[in-house]
Amino acid sequence: MILNESLTMVRDAVRSFVSEQVAPHAARWDRESTFPAEALRGLAALGCYGVAVPERWGGAGLDYTALAVILEEIAAGDGATSTVVSVNNCPVCSILMAFADDAQKDRWLVPLARGEMLGAFCLTEPHVGSDASALTTTARRETGPDGRVEYVIDGVKQFITSGKHADVAIVMAVTDKAAGKRGISAFLVPTATPGYGVARLEDKVGQHASDTAQIRFENCRVPAANLLGEEGQGYRIALSGLEGGRIGIASQSVGMARAAFEAALRYAKEREAFGTPIFQHQAVQFRLADMATSIEAARQLILHAAALKDAGRPCLKEAAMAKLFASEMAERVCSDAIQVHGGYGYVSDFPVERIWRDVRVCQIYEGTSDIQKILIGRALANEG
DSSP states (O other): OOOOHHHHHHHHHHHHHHHHHTGGGHHHHHHHTOOOHHHHHHHHHTTOSSTTSOGGGTSOOOOHHHHHHHHHHHHHHOHHHHHHHHHIIIIIIHHHHHHOOHHHIIIIIHHHHHTSSOEEEEOOBTTBSSOGGGOOOEEEEEEOTTSOEEEEEEEEEEEEETTTTOSEEEEEEESOGGGGGGGEEEEEEETTSTTEEEEEEOOOSSOTTSOEEEEEEEEEEEEGGGEESSTTOHHHHHHHTHHHHHHHHHHHHHHHHHHHHHHHHHHHHHOEETTEEGGGSHHHHHHHHHHHHHHHHHHHHHHHHHHHHHTTOOOHHHHHHHHHHHHHHHHHHHHHHHHHHGGGGGSTTSTHHHHHHHHGGGGTTTSOHHHHHHHHHHHHHTOO
């Protein structure tokens, strides 16, 4: 797929901002675990928080192809920053677009898409990852003395991106234990609500500029108006955001891989061994050729999946393929970039070790590589 003129302009605008306001600070953010608030405000001003959200609801009015292109550019500057932006777009904004009523869209979607708020998605629990139907967090419906209906949420959510810095979270909780996955519902929970608490921040291998939190809900009360969709729709709502989310993570993977490749290419052309730049050695050229080819192949898989989604066609298999291939490719490319750098690739003076740490999680969140293979296998079983 070749980018059209308007999409090229979008890409170039984001690339320019990232090169000036994100990439130069990424190493410090990683070292100091600094949340990149100022850079995120700038990205929000460019329309990066609600890329596929219509302008009517505060978004950029673009599509998932544009989102893929934008996330690649942000991730090329800093993987952690791209994760914050990715989650806010999808699943947060995408779920609200699909299931929120107009009042909820006015209150939550518009500021989220504009970047005036930041969203989080609370599905995973300490003992519940890929099996979303096994949730233990509960939401109990109560009528208060004043006659107002509330839901009381209790439970723990794990590995929540932006859990500390988010303004509102989409929370999946069980409203009917006897109904299995049909007893799960979705709620909009402002993080300032009493009973929403950050139990701890995870000490991660990479992506230090993006907080990953354990969230504890204790007698956390939200009005009935904060129910998203209908009771029992939570499982469907949770799954609805995964296709776009997987396209986003695949795009992040390509962006980080590209950054590592470009660093390796520069280094290979500058570093001399045996009287010549190491790029002139065929073994190094072959390694770089494989890296470049893998990145481009992953990018085309992503753009194909995004084009299908933009056309309203099923893309579960294609999104899973894109995430599987891109995330595993990215780790290989980053490892190869370290190898090209030799000993310098293993120290923080050069960016490739940080990118390698940042990209590893792309094979885990939004469904592990094994889950993607299961999804692809199921799709193949139904073909022909």
